[in-house]
Amino acid sequence: MIKKELKALGIDLLVNGTSTGTKWFGQGEKITSFSPVDGKSIGQVSSSTRKDYDKVLQAAESAKKVWADIPAPKRGEIVRQFGDKLRELKDVLGKLVSYEMGKSYQEGLGEVQEMIDICDFAVGQSRQLYGFTIHSERPSHRMYEQYHPLGIVGIISAFNFPVAVWSWNAALALICGDVIIWKGSEKTPLCAVACQKILADVLKANKLPEGISSLVTGDAEVGKWLAEDKRIALVSATGSTRMGKQVAVTVANRLGRSLLELGGNNAIIVTPQADLKMTIIGAVFGAVGTAGQRCTSTRRLIIHKDIYEQVKKSLTDAYKQIKIGDPLNTKNHMGPLIDTDAVQNYLVAIDKIKAEGGTLLVKGGVLKGKGYESECYVQPVIAEVENSYEIVQTETFAPILYLIKYEGEVENAIALQNQVAQGLSSAIMTTNLREAELFLSQNGSDCGIANVNIGTSGAEIGGAFGGEKETGGGRESGSDSWKAYMRRQTNTINYSTSLPLAQGIKFDL
Numbered sequence: 001m002i003k004k005e006l007k008a009l010g011i012d013l014l015v016n017g018t019s020t021g022t023k024w025f026g027q028g029e030k031i032t033s034f035s036p037v038d039g040k041s042i043g044q045v046s047s048s049t050r051k052d053y054d055k056v057l058q059a060a061e062s063a064k065k066v067w068a069d070i071p072a073p074k075r076g077e078i079v080r081q082f083g084d085k086l087r088e089l090k091d092v093l094g095k096l097v098s099y100e101m102g103k104s105y106q107e108g109l110g111e112v113q114e115m116i117d118i119c120d121f122a123v124g125q126s127r128q129l130y131g132f133t134i135h136s137e138r139p140s141h142r143m144y145e146q147y148h149p150l151g152i153v154g155i156i157s158a159f160n161f162p163v164a165v166w167s168w169n170a171a172l173a174l175i176c177g178d179v180i181i182w183k184g185s186e187k188t189p190l191c192a193v194a195c196q197k198i199l200a201d202v203l204k205a206n207k208l209p210e211g212i213s214s215l216v217t218g219d220a221e222v223g224k225w226l227a228e229d230k231r232i233a234l235v236s237a238t239g240s241t242r243m244g245k246q247v248a249v250t251v252a253n254r255l256g257r258s259l260l261e262l263g264g265n266n267a268i269i270v271t272p273q274a275d276l277k278m279t280i281i282g283a284v285f286g287a288v289g290t291a292g293q294r295c296t297s298t299r300r301l302i303i304h305k306d307i308y309e310q311v312k313k314s315l316t317d318a319y320k321q322i323k324i325g326d327p328l329n330t331k332n333h334m335g336p337l338i339d340t341d342a343v344q345n346y347l348v349a350i351d352k353i354k355a356e357g358g359t360l361l362v363k364g365g366v367l368k369g370k371g372y373e374s375e376c377y378v379q380p381v382i383a384e385v386e387n388s389y390e391i392v393q394t395e396t397f398a399p400i401l402y403l404i405k406y407e408g409e410v411e412n413a414i415a416l417q418n419q420v421a422q423g424l425s426s427a428i429m430t431t432n433l434r435e436a437e438l439f440l441s442q443n444g445s446d447c448g449i450a451n452v453n454i455g456t457s458g459a460e461i462g463g464a465f466g467g468e469k470e471t472g473g474g475r476e477s478g479s480d481s482w483k484a485y486m487r488r489q490t491n492t493i494n495y496s497t498s499l500p501l502a503q504g505i506k507f508d509l
């Protein structure tokens with residue numbers, strides 16, 4: 001179905017999944033990538049053996065000094081060229097993302113646009129790796145701080161953003177002077193191969209050595225090699241909280257650094273003063289966009305009792321309009337789940353909702369028949385529940401939206417919104433300034449992202465992205481997230497002829 005696109009991206013039907021740049025190898029088992037769109041095999045990628053992995057590490061070790069010695073704005077120039085290549089290939093890469101992962105073509109294009117945006121951001125940032133200057137307490141002394149590259153950065157990424165999340169890490173790590181090793185999701189290996197090829201071509205055209213950007217392919221086992229490896233200064237891992245807990249312990253055990261971007265359980269609070277038209281659009285896009293497989297997908301709507309029935313009716317009416325099918329057909333709103341395991345998890349969640357006493361307003365189900373041969377297409381669900389249900393407290397990576405009623409003041413809604421283990425994204429729909437400001441205050445949302453009159457999903461790259469509690473605490477992308485990819489050094493210079501000690505301590509010889 002996408003042979004033309006694969007050709008444009010330079011990908012064969014059988015690809016080696018380990019790369020140090022221009023060199024591609026891989027002796028491990030072959031992973032077949034099946035499209036959830038039609039269930040067909042797209043191609044095969046060989047996974048990395050331990051020997052392949054060690055070759056990658058050697059290349060990264062020998063490239064890291066060369067790359068770190070290149071001035072940061074010149075590293076930015078390489079990232080600029082990468083961004084330009086992405087502009088040229090936006091259409092074909094966006095289509096591959098859509099076909100391999102199953103998100104809509106528009107969202108596939110959006111992902112590639114995010115890659116372009118972070119490249120632009122990183123180019124500017126490459127001239128702004130600022131440290132402070134500090135006034136010394138000692139005469140004729142000067143203090144300042146500077147940021148140096150960390151060395152090797154390992155990137156582990158999830159299936160649902162198979163290209164953008166890597167690029168957030170890659171663009172910043174590269175301008176910071178780090179070399180990168182990526183283990184993409186085993187569910188979307190061709191997207192990873194495509195991105196590595198595009199970047200490797202840019203590095204080659206600039207006569208840069210092997211090992212600046214590398215790719216390894218495989219499942220959790222290969223991810224564990226990265227987490228355990230002392231040579232990797234920072235492991236940036238995006239995925240489930242279950243994975244993050246394992247990576248955090250392994251990396252902490254060797255006192256390495258980790259940057260964790262894990263699961264969410266995102267809510268929109270709808271107060272009596274909400275603009276309901278905006279609320280419905282925001283909630284529906286947040287819940288069914290990417291078939292509920294965004295870390296920022298809207299999972300819970302916390303609605304005031306006075307408008308509860310009205311919101312419920314508008315939502316259930318809106319769900320009747322949702323067209324489900326081939327995500328490459330722009331008429332459809334929702335594509336498939338990633339695989340049949342995800343469909344099973346969705347079905348188990350529906351059973352749990354019923355078992356815990358929830359009411360299904362839109363009851364869901366697996367779609368069968370023409371166009372649904374992959375068996376990955378499901379109907380979205382709306383359920384009335386209590387926030388305390390175990391299933392509501394869990395992130396189910398599927399289009400299941402929970403309606404929860406609150407009474408009284410907005411503080412009660414905020415308390416419900418915060419009563420989950422995760423802390424990624426949150427939103428309030430209100431035209432009341434007091435409610436909005438309270439939600440954004442220290443007594444408001446406990447999430448890393450808090451929005452007013454916008455849904456929970458669809459972040460821009462300019463802001464720092466990430467969340468609190470079981471979401472892992474990491475921040476990526478914009479603002480000063482670049483600092484995670486560098487080590488900070490404080491420098492004190494004495495240009496006097498004496499050696500006064502700090503805190504006035506006397507020491508005479």
Ligand code: NAD
Nearest residue numbers: 157158159185219220223224239240243246261262263295
């Ligand atoms: P997953 O945890 O199953 O896998 C993510 C990646 O981690 C894969 O590459 C996998 O091979 C690897 N992995 C799994 N176990 C590992 C281990 N023990 N050690 C090292 N690596 C390991 O997640 P998924 O199903 O691919 O993605 C969905 C999850 O990702 C959801 O929970 C979603 O919320 C989360 N996510 C979070 C963000 C964010 O920025 N917070 C962004 C995207 C996805």
